[in-house]
Every structure is written in structure tokens, then in C-alpha cells.
Amino acid sequence: xxxxxxxxxxxxxxxxxxxxxxxxxxxxxxxxxxxxxxxxxxxxxxxxxxxxxxxxxxxxxxxxxxxxxxxxxxxxxxxxxxxxxxxxxxxxxxxxxxxxxxxxxxxxxxxxxxxxxxxxxxxxxxxxxxxxxxxxxxxxxxxxxxxxxxxxxxxxxxxxxxxxxxxxxxxxxxxxxxxxxxxxxxxxxxxxxxx
Amino acid sequence: xxxxxxxxxxxxxxxxxxxxxxxxxxxxxxxxxxxxxxxxxxxxxxxxxxxxxxxxxxxxxxxxxxxxxxxxxxxxxxxxxxxxxxxxxxxxxxxxxxxxxxxxxxxxxxxxxxxxxxxxxxxxxxxxxxxxxxxxxxxxxxxxxxxxxxxxxxxxxxxxxxxxxxxxxxxxxxxxxxxxxxxxxxxxxxxxxxxxxxxxxxxxxxxxxxxxxxxxxxxxxxxxxxxxxxxxxxxxxx
Numbered sequence: 001x002x003x004x005x006x007x008x009x010x011x012x013x014x015x016x017x018x019x020x021x022x023x024x025x026x027x028x029x030x031x032x033x034x035x036x037x038x039x040x041x042x043x044x045x046x047x048x049x050x051x052x053x054x055x056x057x058x059x060x061x062x063x064x065x066x067x068x069x070x071x072x073x074x075x076x077x078x079x080x081x082x083x084x085x086x087x088x089x090x091x092x093x094x095x096x097x098x099x100x101x102x103x104x105x106x107x108x109x110x111x112x113x114x115x116x117x118x119x120x121x122x123x124x125x126x127x128x129x130x131x132x133x134x135x136x137x138x139x140x141x142x143x144x145x146x147x148x149x150x151x152x153x154x155x156x157x158x159x160x161x162x163x164x165x166x167x168x169x170x171x172x173x174x175x176x177x178x179x180x181x182x183x184x185x186x187x188x189x190x191x192x193x194x195x
Numbered sequence: 196x197x198x199x200x201x202x203x204x205x206x207x208x209x210x211x212x213x214x215x216x217x218x219x220x221x222x223x224x225x226x227x228x229x230x231x232x233x234x235x236x237x238x239x240x241x242x243x244x245x246x247x248x249x250x251x252x253x254x255x256x257x258x259x260x261x262x263x264x265x266x267x268x269x270x271x272x273x274x275x276x277x278x279x280x281x282x283x284x285x286x287x288x289x290x291x292x293x294x295x296x297x298x299x300x301x302x303x304x305x306x307x308x309x310x311x312x313x314x315x316x317x318x319x320x321x322x323x324x325x326x327x328x329x330x331x332x333x334x335x336x337x338x339x340x341x342x343x344x345x346x347x348x349x350x351x352x353x354x355x356x357x358x359x360x361x362x363x364x365x366x367x368x369x370x371x372x373x374x375x376x377x378x379x380x381x382x383x384x385x386x387x388x389x390x391x392x393x394x395x396x397x398x399x400x401x402x403x404x405x406x407x408x409x410x411x412x413x414x415x416x417x418x419x420x421x422x423x424x425x426x427x428x429x430x431x432x433x
Contacts, residue, residue: 029263032259036258038249041249045250054258057254058265062262074236076243080242080243083242083245084242086246135247136248136251155245158242164207182210190238
């Protein structure tokens with residue numbers, strides 16, 4: 001059932017992106033409503049700065065608008081494609097300001113988050129975020145059930161914008177060990193989330 | 196068969212960790228192996244899902260306006276410029292024609308703007324949303340609070356709760372819509388807060404609620420009850 005829903009959602013996303021590729025602003029608006037919550041959350045988690053996260057999200061959506069025509073569903077889902085675009089914009093900003101991100105992983109008790117969320121006036125984003133909550137809880141649960149060393153390596157790689165060499169240095173582990181941890185962890189995530 | 200080394204590279208590639216040389220080398224392997232491409236695609240999906248583990252935030256509404264304004268300001272194709280007339284005798288006629296054309300364009304533009312405005316109003320969720328602030332009763336912690344964004348047209352809403360500790364085992368919090376057209380509050384479902392006393396849930400009342408005056412949260416038996424029994428902890432009107 002969940003799989004069917006995901007597939008239906010993915011098909012709807014693809015259709016939206018196809019319409020965006022043809023210059024359909026209403027489809028773009030709908031996609032923004034669906035994705036801006038999780039993408040903004042990602043940007044905030046990596047940048048730790050509201051203004052920069054908003055700028056990164058704006059850049060990402062402008063790129064979605066301009067690149068929609070080249071989106072290839074064979075390579076990734078719309079959600080993953082958008083996440084990678086957003087992450088790339090965030091990394092550009094991190095590198096531009098010459099420092100590494102503040103890594104905040106798994107923290108859900110951020111009062112500022114809640115206040116900001118309560119003040120958020122984009123109800124579409126709010127409802128879509130709420131829809132995403134179950135999925136997020138599932139992903140978080142799967143991630144938390146990975147061996148801690150695998151989870152740590154993946155989180156540093158994804159949220160921390162650290163290269164595998166930097167992760168190895170940070171953790172004081174050989175490069176091969178870090179690569180293996182990332183590979184094993186990601187394969188387990190794939191297996192548990194997508195089978 | 197994908198080697199362990201290729202799996203390593205695939206995972207790093209999906210996470211964007213390879214340097215440009217490694218990227219190029221791996222992409223040449225990708226182009227030669229459908230199996231490897233499938234693996235990368237699946238790893239990318241897992242990578243994308245990692246974004247969902249970030250603490251939930253919502254961008255301000257003004258950001259969407261900025262983005263929409265940006266894409267709306269993309270240059271449009273301009274109308275072809277009329278070529279210069281060879282004879283001055285045509286000038287008055289050309290001016291008259293241009294004036295008529297301009298009037299036509301303005302009329303069309305005005306109609307289009309009206310349509311866009313109507314569409315924007317219809318599409319703007321804020322125009323159709325009522326906000327309720329729920330405050331604690333004597334039975335609830337003083338700093339507990341909740342906000343409901345209710346969309347009557349959709350008969351659904353989102354509630355965010357903070358500082359409300361999880362109930363004791365065997366009990367649940369339940370959300371109610373107090374509707375002028377119904378004698379009893381209408382159940383909008385059980386709400387579960389996390390260990391920090393926070394919840395953000397989308398809900399839909401079990402019956403149509405067209406004249407909602409208030410929302411309330413009560414403490415009920417585990418799993419919820421069809422009709423309110425327990426004490427009200429939070430309540431608020433629009």
C-alpha cells in the first residue's frame with residue numbers, strides 16, 4: 001500500500017515536473033508546496049542560518065524551474081533530484097563562506113523550529129510537511145537502527161559536507177574503513193527503505 | 196556482478212563525495228553497466244530520503260512569493276517591431292492601428308490580470324485558512340500550546356502542539372472540532388506527541404464541520420473515543 005502510494009506520488013511528481021518543463025507556473029507552485037518543507041529543513045540543518053537557507057532554497061527552486069525540461073526519471077525520483085539540487089546549492093554556500101556546516105542531526109526538540117513552524121503561513125507546505133512526517137519518522141527509525149559507526153559516517157557525509165577523506169580524518173579511521181561504513185550503511189538504508 | 200570496490204564508489208558517487216576525476220572515471224563505468232546504474236539510482240533514492248531526517252522546518256510564505264516572482268519575471272518574447280514606413284502618408288494610419296492594437300493588448304492584459312488575480316486568490320491557501328490558537332486549561336501545563344490551521348473548504352487542517360508531555364500509558368490526547376451545527380464536538384483524531392511534547396499532525400474531522408467555532412484537545416482513553424469523555428486540556432477559538 002505504502003509502495004503503491006509512493007509510486008502514485010512519484011508519478012504525480014513526474015507529471016508536475018514535465019509540466020514545469022513546459023513553463024507551467026501552477027505546476028511549479030504545486031511542486032513548491034509539496035517539496036519546500038523538507039528541502040528547507042535540509043538547508044536549515046546544513047547551514048544553520050535562516051537567511052542563507054532561504055536563499056539556497058530560492059536558488060534550488062529556480063534551478064528546478066530552469067532544469068525541469070532536462071529531468072530524467074530514469075536517474076532519480078523528483079524528490080531525490082530536488083534534494084540533490086538543494087544540497088548542491090547549500091554546499092556552494094558553505095564553500096563560499098569558507099567553513100563547514102554546523103552538523104545538527106536527529107534533533108527534534110529545537111524550540112526555534114517549533115516557533116518558526118507555528119508562525120509559518122504557508123499552509124500548503126504545512127500540510128505537506130505533515131504528510132511527510134510519517135515517512136520521515138520511518139527513515140529516521142531506519143537510520144537510527146543502523147550500526148552507530150555507519151550512521152555517523154553517513155550523516156557526516158550527507159549533512160556535514162565532509163569528503164570521505166575528511167570523514168576518515170575526523171573519525172580517526174582508515175579511509176577504507178570509512179568507505180566500507182558508508183557503503184554498508186547506504187546499502188542497508190536502500191534495502192530497508194526501498195524493498 | 197558489481198564488485199565491492201564499485202559498490203564503494205557507487206555509494207560515494209550517490210552522496211556526491213567523489214572528486215571530479217573520480218566522478219568522471221566512475222561515470223564511464225556507469226555508462227557500461229546497467230546493473231551499476233540501477234544500484235546508483237537506488238542509492239540516490241536512499242540518499243534523498245536522508246533529507247527527511249532533518250528536523251522539520253517550514254519556509255516563510257514570503258519565500259514562495261520571491262520564487263514565484265523570480266520565475267514570473269523571466270523575459271518573454273517581445274512582439275515584432277513594425278518596420279519603418281517608407282511614406283509619411285501612412286503615419287496617421289499606422290498610429291491609429293498601433294493605438295487600436297495597444298487598446299486591444301491592454302484589454303487582454305487587464306482580463307488576463309483579473310484571471311490571474313482570481314486564480315491566485317483561489318490558489319492562495321492563506322485566503323482559505325483560519326488559524327486557531329489553543330491555550331491550556333487548568334488541567335494542562337501552563338506552557339502547553341497548540342496552533343491549528345484549518346481549511347474549511349478542504350475539511351482538513353494541521354495542528355502543531357508544543358510543551359504537552361506525553362500522556363500516561365493507556366491514555367491518548369484527542370482533538371475535537373467544536374462546530375455550531377453539531378451538538379457534540381466532532382472527533383478529529385488522536386494526537387500523539389513525541390518525547391519532547393511536540394506534535395505536528397494533519398487531521399480531518401470524522402464528520403463535516405462547516406461552522407467550526409473552536410478546537411479542543413482532551414485526554415481520553417487510549418485509541419480515542421467517539422464522544423468526548425475526558426477533561427479538556429487545550430482549547431481555543433479563531
